[in-house]
Amino acid sequence: MKAIIMILLTIFLGKSCNNETQNDLTNTVIQYTANTRGFYQKVVIINQKATISRDRNETAPKEEISISDADWAALVTAFAKINLEEVPKLKDPTQKRFYDGAAIANLKIRYQDKDYETTDFDHGFPPVAIEKLVNKIVAIAKEKEE
16 A cells, blocks of 8 residues: 555656746746847747747747647757756867857856856867757757748
8 A cells, every 4th residue: 555655656757847847948938049240030839839039120020829739848858957056157178259150159048037048169079968958949940041
């Protein structure tokens, strides 16, 4: 009997932790920006919706898309693995942006009324700690572009 209770308790606690992560991402604003002289892309993710802007001056209409459940699950998983306190300290793996080899990218996360922002990094070459999240965001924006 104790074994059954322990198994049920473990399953229940495991599910509630997963739902908590998803709820946390639901109430989080993630903004990814990449730009260079001839390229601009800003993706803002809020509650399973993405707003994509490709106009630096924001005079053109923004594209708003719903994120599929599979993509949302991937974002939730990637977000859960990030230590937000470490985000401002992340080092860029490459410096191609210094000679126009890549666009300048930046990730901002607003979580529980606190902002976390990376230092600039190369678009397409994010720091390892946020790589899965950034690559998923870029893939979602690119999917809408095609």
